[in-house]
Amino acid sequence: MKSPRSRRVLVSLAAIGLLAAVPACSGGSGEERSADGKIKVTVNGQPPQTQAFERMIFDQDVAEFEAAHPDIDLEPHEGFMEVESFSAKLAGGQLEDVYYVYFTDPAQIIARRQAADITEAVKELPHVDKLQPQLLDVFRDGSGKLYGLPTANYSMGLVYSRPLFAKAGLDPDNPPRTWAEVRAAADKIAALGNGVVGYADFSKGNQGGWHLTAWLNSLGGQIARKEGDGWKADFNNDLGRTALDHLKQMRWTDDSMGSKQLLQDADVQRMMGSGQLGMYLAAPDNIPTLVKQFNGKYSDYGLAPVPEGKGTLIGGEGYMVNPKASPEKIKAGLTWIQWKYLNPDRFDSFTKRYADANQPVGLPAVPNPDIWTGALRDQQEAVKAKYANVPAQNYATYLNASTTIKGHLEPPSAQQVYATLDTVMQAVLTDPAADPGALLSAAEAKVNATLAQVR
Structure with a gap:
């Protein structure tokens, strides 16, 4: 990816x-x-x-x-x-x-x-x-x-808007270190109104699956595990449900992710570059992109470790x-x-x-x-x-x-795996009745079929 x-x-x-x-x-x-x-x-x-x-x-x-x-x-x-x-x-x-x-x-x-x-x-x-x-x-x-x-x-981290942190009464020099802190910060930023979104995530073009992988890694999990000479899906578990439940709460309970979903990188970068977004998961090379392509300012952006810090993609x-x-x-x-x-x-x-x-x-x-x-x-x-x-x-x-967080490589057949997991992210972010457990179970079967072809 x-x-x-x-x-x-x-x-x-x-x-x-x-x-x-x-x-x-x-x-x-x-x-x-x-x-x-x-x-x-x-x-x-x-x-x-x-x-x-x-x-x-x-x-x-x-x-x-x-x-x-x-x-x-x-x-x-x-x-x-x-x-x-x-x-x-x-x-x-x-x-x-x-x-x-x-x-x-x-x-x-x-x-x-x-x-x-x-x-x-x-x-x-x-x-x-x-x-x-x-x-x-x-x-x-x-x-x-x-x-x-x-x-x-x-490695993945948390890109955030220092001006929006300041406006929301948050300390730009003390960014969130857990997903609970991300949720709380996103809620305060979204409360600024005028179309400001607290946190955004990807869910389209295989990027949703990519970011769900980053979420699992941050919690200490992984998308796939090696078993003998093959691979098996490893996300239909408590960590997978925790990640999706957290997204679901930010999206529907807090309404801190905005109503526009099915986003890709350029959509989110445009929001951040225009000063309308508080946070999103990304790597350091996103920051020059925000400046050069989306009219941002280097002084406006901070980069924090991935929340929880138990692993990073x-x-x-x-x-x-x-x-x-x-x-x-x-x-x-x-x-x-x-x-x-x-x-x-x-x-x-x-x-x-x-x-x-x-x-x-x-x-x-x-x-x-x-x-x-x-x-x-x-x-x-x-x-x-x-x-x-x-x-x-x-x-x-x-x-x-960066040197203290365990690194995880992308899973085998990453693009096919991500395409399947896109549908999971899309459902959670567009349907308030989405069942994370059922979504993960259905995706597990499809991902295992993909991983069975890895040699």
């Missing part, structure tokens, strides 16, 4: 079966060396020309890297994880030596042997052991072998290596990944380029993704504070809690 959807859409490859037919031996990425004898490495992740700033940064980095590594010839390709072309590139031997993936896909890629084992090769790279362990685990198999490296991540991106790449190409490819994405020596210069271009600095997102631990995390935070041009203090409670 795509983050708030200022992310690129994360359509699970496994969900639409693109990987199943790809032979494990596929791969291969052209010549070993360029005409001048350099080791040739193809990489994707180059932004399109329509994203002028991001493309400029990427191309500048390629040139700087090649100057610093004269024995490596990088061949950048536009694109990320495009479901329409991924399987064909794998089968036809056109997959890049270093390729971009979403967190939803490494498990299936590893199971089908479509990525190189880099366990030994990364031992030569600096700082890998300082990455957050739960992010590295996304790229490990059951025996602990490593097949990729994380370069950015997101995480996602992100990283890079894996073609299984047919030679040891020399693997080494060169990992050198690129580390130099560009995982390089504390470039914290300052990389961040300064964003600040100089008036790109937002101060969020736990690009150019300072929250992927580090310990001293390196502190080092990056100091650089972020040095160049911050948005009010980083507004996001402090989120950032301080």
Whole structure:
């Protein structure tokens, strides 16, 4: 699923079966060396020309890297994880030596042997052991072998309107930490009238199921659990009913969610950008979207940890290596990944380029993704504070809690699961007589049928 959807859409490859037919031996990425004898490495992740700033940064980095590594010839390709072309590139031997993936896909890629084992090769790279362990685990198999490296991540939190908090007599510096506090705050904000909504949630376009997953995670639950070699639905229980009962109470008892429902991300972002919404679940990258696309102001928004804090839905991106790449190409490819994405020596210069271009600095997102631990995390935070041009203090409670909350990946066949759970969210938010228990039971059967196809 795509983050708030200022992310690129994360359509699970496994969900639409693109990987199943790809032979494990596929791969291969052209010549070993360029005409001048350099080791040739193809990489994707180059932004399109329509994203002028991001493309400029990427191309500048390629040139700087090649100057610093004269024995490596990088061949950048536009694109990320495009479901329409991924399987064909794998089968036809056109997959890049270093390729971009979403967190939803490494498990299936590893199971089908479509990525190189880099366990030994990364031992030569600096700082890998300082990455957050739960992010590295996304790229490990059951025996602990490593097949990729994380370069950015997101986790869900609570985006809220500081002006509306102040108007409602709430403390913008002390945001809700439980769902009961969210409900109470939403009620006070909605009482301001004039069409103001206290809390909004998604229920359409598979985003309702995505957010119900985030609710379950926050309460310590999950949408699906592993059983042996398969998966089973794990939401038709007390935690699932608690989440839906809470939504139902805010919607119908308190009337703090407004009458307009069947919302998607852009609907909710428009409400927040226009100053008509108090709170919604989202990741940090929603805040630039609110400003750039919906006329918001950075000073107006706060970001708190996900309520309850017993778990949070995480996602992100990283890079894996073609299984047919030679040891020399693997080494060169990992050198690129580390130099560009995982390089504390470039914290300052990389961040300064964003600040100089008036790109937002101060969020736990690009150019300072929250992927580090310990001293390196502190080092990056100091650089972020040095160049911050948005009010980083507004996001402090989120950032301080981010490494203490258990992260949950999206479930297998996420899009199909979310489509089923959309109907549950829609019913609760549009029908005052909706029965959460009955809705969850009906959805459980459908989700189990979907999960039975996961291999």
